[in-house]
Amino acid sequence: MLFTDAVVAIAVTLLVLPLVEVVTESKTEGLTAVEVITEHRPQIFTFLLSFVVIVRFWLVHHRVFEHVRRYNTRLIQLNLGWLLLIVILPFPTEIIGSFETSRFTSGLYIGTILVLSLCQSGLVLMIRRHPDLEDPDNPVTRGELINSIVTAGLFGLAFVLAALVPNVGFYALFLLFLTPVISRPLAKRTA
Amino acid sequence: MLFTDAVVAIAVTLLVLPLVEVVTESKTEGLTAVEVITEHRPQIFTFLLSFVVIVRFWLVHHRVFEHVRRYNTRLIQLNLGWLLLIVILPFPTEIIGSFETSRFTSGLYIGTILVLSLCQSGLVLMIRRHPDLEDPDNPVTRGELINSIVTAGLFGLAFVLAALVPNVGFYALFLLFLTPVISRPLAKRTA
Amino acid sequence: MLFTDAVVAIAVTLLVLPLVEVVTESKTEGLTAVEVITEHRPQIFTFLLSFVVIVRFWLVHHRVFEHVRRYNTRLIQLNLGWLLLIVILPFPTEIIGSFETSRFTSGLYIGTILVLSLCQSGLVLMIRRHPDLEDPDNPVTRGELINSIVTAGLFGLAFVLAALVPNVGFYALFLLFLTPVISRPLAKRTA
Amino acid sequence: MLFTDAVVAIAVTLLVLPLVEVVTESKTEGLTAVEVITEHRPQIFTFLLSFVVIVRFWLVHHRVFEHVRRYNTRLIQLNLGWLLLIVILPFPTEIIGSFETSRFTSGLYIGTILVLSLCQSGLVLMIRRHPDLEDPDNPVTRGELINSIVTAGLFGLAFVLAALVPNVGFYALFLLFLTPVISRPLAKRTA
Numbered sequence: 001m002l003f004t005d006a007v008v009a010i011a012v013t014l015l016v017l018p019l020v021e022v023v024t025e026s027k028t029e030g031l032t033a034v035e036v037i038t039e040h041r042p043q044i045f046t047f048l049l050s051f052v053v054i055v056r057f058w059l060v061h062h063r064v065f066e067h068v069r070r071y072n073t074r075l076i077q078l079n080l081g082w083l084l085l086i087v088i089l090p091f092p093t094e095i096i097g098s099f100e101t102s103r104f105t106s107g108l109y110i111g112t113i114l115v116l117s118l119c120q121s122g123l124v125l126m127i128r129r130h131p132d133l134e135d136p137d138n139p140v141t142r143g144e145l146i147n148s149i150v151t152a153g154l155f156g157l158a159f160v161l162a163a164l165v166p167n168v169g170f171y172a173l174f175l176l177f178l179t180p181v182i183s184r185p186l187a188k189r190t191a
Numbered sequence: 192m193l194f195t196d197a198v199v200a201i202a203v204t205l206l207v208l209p210l211v212e213v214v215t216e217s218k219t220e221g222l223t224a225v226e227v228i229t230e231h232r233p234q235i236f237t238f239l240l241s242f243v244v245i246v247r248f249w250l251v252h253h254r255v256f257e258h259v260r261r262y263n264t265r266l267i268q269l270n271l272g273w274l275l276l277i278v279i280l281p282f283p284t285e286i287i288g289s290f291e292t293s294r295f296t297s298g299l300y301i302g303t304i305l306v307l308s309l310c311q312s313g314l315v316l317m318i319r320r321h322p323d324l325e326d327p328d329n330p331v332t333r334g335e336l337i338n339s340i341v342t343a344g345l346f347g348l349a350f351v352l353a354a355l356v357p358n359v360g361f362y363a364l365f366l367l368f369l370t371p372v373i374s375r376p377l378a379k380r381t382a
Numbered sequence: 383m384l385f386t387d388a389v390v391a392i393a394v395t396l397l398v399l400p401l402v403e404v405v406t407e408s409k410t411e412g413l414t415a416v417e418v419i420t421e422h423r424p425q426i427f428t429f430l431l432s433f434v435v436i437v438r439f440w441l442v443h444h445r446v447f448e449h450v451r452r453y454n455t456r457l458i459q460l461n462l463g464w465l466l467l468i469v470i471l472p473f474p475t476e477i478i479g480s481f482e483t484s485r486f487t488s489g490l491y492i493g494t495i496l497v498l499s500l501c502q503s504g505l506v507l508m509i510r511r512h513p514d515l516e517d518p519d520n521p522v523t524r525g526e527l528i529n530s531i532v533t534a535g536l537f538g539l540a541f542v543l544a545a546l547v548p549n550v551g552f553y554a555l556f557l558l559f560l561t562p563v564i565s566r567p568l569a570k571r572t573a
Numbered sequence: 574m575l576f577t578d579a580v581v582a583i584a585v586t587l588l589v590l591p592l593v594e595v596v597t598e599s600k601t602e603g604l605t606a607v608e609v610i611t612e613h614r615p616q617i618f619t620f621l622l623s624f625v626v627i628v629r630f631w632l633v634h635h636r637v638f639e640h641v642r643r644y645n646t647r648l649i650q651l652n653l654g655w656l657l658l659i660v661i662l663p664f665p666t667e668i669i670g671s672f673e674t675s676r677f678t679s680g681l682y683i684g685t686i687l688v689l690s691l692c693q694s695g696l697v698l699m700i701r702r703h704p705d706l707e708d709p710d711n712p713v714t715r716g717e718l719i720n721s722i723v724t725a726g727l728f729g730l731a732f733v734l735a736a737l738v739p740n741v742g743f744y745a746l747f748l749l750f751l752t753p754v755i756s757r758p759l760a761k762r763t764a
Contacts, residue, residue, distance in 0.1 A: 002193075002575070003249075006200035009579035010392075013587065013660050014204065018211055020591055023667040024598075025215075033672040033681075051660065055653055058576075080246055087204050087242065094214040099224040108224075193384075194440075197391035201583075205395060209402055216406075271437055278395050278433065285405040290415040299419075384575070385631075388582035396586060400593055407597075462628055469586050469624065476596040481606040490610075 001065060004083060008058045011086050015047050015054075018094050046097035049170070050089055053113060057086070057120060064124055064144065069135040078122055085116040096170075106170055107163030114155040121148040143187040150183040151176070192256060195274060199249045202277050206238050206245075209285050237288035240361070241280055244304060248277070248311060255315055255335065260326040269313055276307040287361075297361055298354030305346040312339040334378040341374040342367070383447060386465060390440045393468050397429050397436075400476050428479035431552070432471055435495055439468070439502060446506055446526065451517040460504055467498040478552075488552055489545030496537040503530040525569040532565040533558070574638060577656060581631045584659050588620050588627075591667050619670035622743070623662055626686060630659070630693060637697055637717065642708040651695055658689040669743075679743055680736030687728040694721040716760040723756040724749070 022043055026036045037044070061082065068075070092109040099105050127133050128140040158172035213234055217227045228235070252273065259266070283300040290296050318324050319331040349363035404425055408418045419426070443464065450457070474491040481487050509515050510522040540554035595616055599609045610617070634655070641648070665682040672678050700706050701713040731745035 003196050003200055005576050006197055006579055007204055009576055010201055010204040010583055011207075012656075013580055013583040014208070016584075016660055016663050017208070017587070017590070018215070019661075019664045020667045021215065023664070023671050024591070024594070027671050033668055033675065033678045036668060036672075037681075047661075048657075051657055059649070076250070083203075083246075084239075084242055087207055088210075088238075090207050091210045091214070094211045095224055095227060098214050098218045099227075102224065105224045108228075194387050194391055197388055198395055201392055201395040202398075205399070208399070209406070212406070267441070274394075274437075275430075275433055278398055279401075279429075281398050282401045282405070285402045286415055286418060289405050289409050290418075293415065296415045299415075385578050385582055388579055389586055392583055392586040393589075396590070399590070400597070403597065458632070465585075466621075466624055469589055470592075470620075472589050473592045473596070476593045477606055477609060480596050480600045481609075484606065487606045490606075 001071075001079065004061070004065075004079065005058075007083050008054060008086055011089065012051060012054045012058075015050055015090055015093065018090075018097065019043060019047055043097040046093050050093040054086060054089060057116060060148070061120060061123070064120070064127065064140070064148075067127055067135050067138055067140045068133055070133055072130075072133060075123070075126055075133060078119060078126060082116065082119040082123065085112060085119060088112065089116075101169040103163050103166060106168070106172065107159060109170075110155065110159045110162050110172060114152070114159045117148075117152040117155045121152045124148045143183070146187045147179065147183045150186070151179055154178060154182075192262075192270065195252070195256075195270065196249075198274050199245060199277055202280065203242060203245045203249075206241055206281055206284065209281075209288065210234060210238055234288035237284050241284040245277060245280060248307060251339070252311060252314070255311070255318065255331070255339075258318055258326050258329055258331045259324055261324055263321075263324060266314070266317055266324060269310060269317060273307065273310040273314065276303060276310060279303065280307075292360040294354050294357060297359070297363065298350060300361075301346065301350045301353045301363060305343070305350045308339075308343040308346045312343045315339045334374070337378045338370065338374045341377070342370055345369060345373075383453075383461065386443070386447075386461065387440075389465050390436060390468055393471065394433060394436045394440075397432055397472055397475065400472075400479065401425060401429055425479035428475050432475040436468060436471060439498060442502060442530070443505070446502070446509065446522070446530075449509055449517050449520055449522045450515055452515055454512075454515060457505070457508055457515060460501060460508060464498065464501040464505065467494060467501060470494065471498075483551040485545050485548060488550070488554065489541060491552075492537065492541045492544045492554060496534070496541045499530075499534040499537045503534045506530045525565070528569045529561065529565045532568070533561055536560060536564075574644075574652065577634070577638075577652065578631075580656050581627060581659055584662065585624060585627045585631075588623055588663055588666065591663075591670065592616060592620055616670035619666050623666040627659060627662060630689060633721070634693060634696070637693070637700065637713070637721075640700055640708050640711055640713045641706055643706055645703075645706060648696070648699055648703075648706060651692060651699060655689065655692040655696065658685060658692060661685065662689075674742040676736050676739060679741070679745065680732060682743075683728065683732045683735045683745060687725070687732045690721075690725040690728045694725045697721045716756070719760045720752065720756045723759070724752055727751060727755075 019040075022040050023036055026039070031039060089112060092105075092112045096105045096109045124140055124145055128145060134140060154175045158175045161168050161175075162170070162172040210231075213231050214227055217230070222230060280303060283296075283303045287296045287300045315331060315336055319336060325331060345366045349366045352359045352366075353361070353363040401422075404422050405418055408421070413421060471494060474487075474494045478487045478491045506522060506527055510527060516522060536557045540557045543550050543557075544552070544554040592613075595613050596609055599612070604612060662685060665678075665685045669678045669682045697713060697718055701718060707713060727748045731748045734741050734748075735743070735745040
């Protein structure tokens with residue numbers, strides 16, 4: 001879907017706009033050029049974080065849609081839900097960049113990605129279950145299915161940790177490094 | 192038309208920018224991260240509303256242009272009018288998100304969508320009436336024609352209600368749920 | 383060239399952003415929703431003007447590039463100059479929307495379009511003069527060449543009028559309506 | 574890669590947004606339309622500089638990817654790094670446009686382009702060394718490889734000069750004019 005690629009390309013490029021605005025504000029506040037960087041490390045960090053998040057989800061999404069030979073209305077609708085979450089992501093990104101990390105801000109940000117991740121799993125499941133959507137010569141693999149479910153599960157866990165336990169914040173996202181550790185043995189066992 | 196898809200993709204993604212700006216403003220006003228959400232529910236709602244509006248019109252537009260085998264100047268001009276309305280939509284969106292709902296604001300917003308909807312019906316009619324534009328193997332169906340006219344009619348009704356009756360506001364848009372109820376029997380009768 | 387289409391699509395969609403910002407400013411200044419429209423008619427007018435300008439140049443550009451079968455470095459460079467002028471157009475647009483019309487502001491705006499128009503004529507000339515660029519089955523027509531030169535000439539005249547004669551301003555652009563009146567007889571005579 | 578082209582098109586078009594904002598600010602500060610231009614020459618200059626930088630890197634990138642017949646994960650990752658640098662470039666652009674030129678600001682800007690240039694060389698090297706990526710009928714030429722390395726080397730030198738020697742600033746970028754002078758003889762000698 002060309003439309004999906006275009007929206008992702010725009011969303012990822014718009015992430016820089018708040019950083020650009022920060023420069024103008026810093027100047028009116030009398031900061032120096034060095035302080036623009038040092039005083040806005042959280043914004044620069046969240047820019048990078050959201051860049052990586054969007055790009056990673058898009059890469060997986062891209063691979064998933066290689067298994068699709070035909071679209072139906074439901075698939076398009078779920079994909080538009082996926083796109084809505086990509087489009088809205090700069091909003092929680094700006095919130096976590098502008099405010100102190102709290103259970104609310106990290107929960108909001110990770111929660112948004114959790115819903116995005118659930119949409120992604122939903123897309124994988126829908127394609128796998130509908131032979132009229134799936135390309136018979138290139139079906140969704142068991143490994144991709146397990147991977148997308150494990151990813152969503154770990155984002156769920158990260159969300160719970162960030163929203164309930166104080167001072168965990170974005171460190172909860174380190175859980176995602178466990179994705180291959182969990183999904184590979186599972187893929188083997190069920191194979 | 193690739194150009195149309197690109198403009199729609201950009202318009203839909205730009206909708207988030209006012210939400211991003213709201214965060215910076217909220218911080219300078221001394222709001223908390225939670226209040227950024229609770230105090231700006233109208234902006235978040237209108238973001239979602241315009242996202243759905245643009246995406247729905249695009250889906251129908253996309254299907255309509257599958258019936259086209261050749262373009263002429265008139266079709267391109269009407270399509271550019273359609274694009275102008277997609278491009279301008281973030282302006283009334285921002286107005287209804289920033290100001291109290293009144294007969295003016297809801298009339299302005301629904302009026303913009305009404306004109307967009309008239310352009311869409313115009314495109315359907317133009318393609319159906321010009322055999323040199325229409326793909327003979329895949330003509331515009333009677334159902335699509337009726338659907339686009341009923342949609343425009345209901346937006347017209349919603350516009351009149353919102354602009355004339357106080358306190359109706361965006362509830363007038365619920366009329367659009369009647370589209371299938373009205374257009375299906377009409378499509379059958381004339382079939 | 384896909385890249386050209388993408389840049390034009392973005393430039394034309396970005397034109398709405400200053401209008402969106404006007405809403406936020408108006409609210410902090412205590413204007414009503416109606417006054418957002420009535421007090422910013424110049425900005426709305428210049429938005430529409432630049433939308434039409436960009437879209438018209440793009441349509442002609444699109445048709446011109448249908449005659450191209452191969453690119454060379456010079457053609458790409460001139461096209462990037464064309465793109466630079468499309469990309470920068472929102473800047474003079476914002477100036478004429480924000481400041482009183484004067485010989486400087488209307489000269490700056492029409493001057494930018496004049497340079498854009500000279501680039502366009504340059505592209506047409508370059509394609510026509512280089513048989514290795516031009517598609518032999520679909521060469522640039524004499525009419526297209528004359529049309530592009532007459533357009534550039536009238537923008538030149540409009541620029542001179544707007545920059546030298548007080549109170550002419552954007553009315554100078556009405557000269558462009560003479561394009562077909564002048565170029566059609568010329569195309570016939572030289573045919 | 575269509576995604577790359579889209580991101581570059583957006584990044585290059587977004588460069589104008591700070592110029593547009595400058596107009597609104599100038600008006601609230603009571604400047605005249607002429608002063609918008611004369612007082613913001615640094616911003617206009619840096620807009621043009623970054624436009625040229627992005628467009629030049631994209632042209633080379635485009636030519637490099639014509640040698641690719643297949644992608645692997647590593648190539649995609651390095652390309653996403655390249656894209657990250659394109660996306661972030663408006664941030665240092667705004668810094669050098671807003672603040673006095675210093676060793677820090679010119680070092681930051683040239684440093685960003687240096688990393689971009691290293692990514693570009695990395696892409697060229699990776700394609701040349703992996704026969705499964707490279708199109709055997711259209712391999713990366715020795716000249717392209719040398720050119721990309723010389724470019725990165727000159728950006729490295731420019732970075733060192735700008736960051737260490739006071740008052741050099743962006744004049745260090747004139748070093749890049751040496752690219753053909755250095756790389757052509759090298760390409761011949763090694764051929």
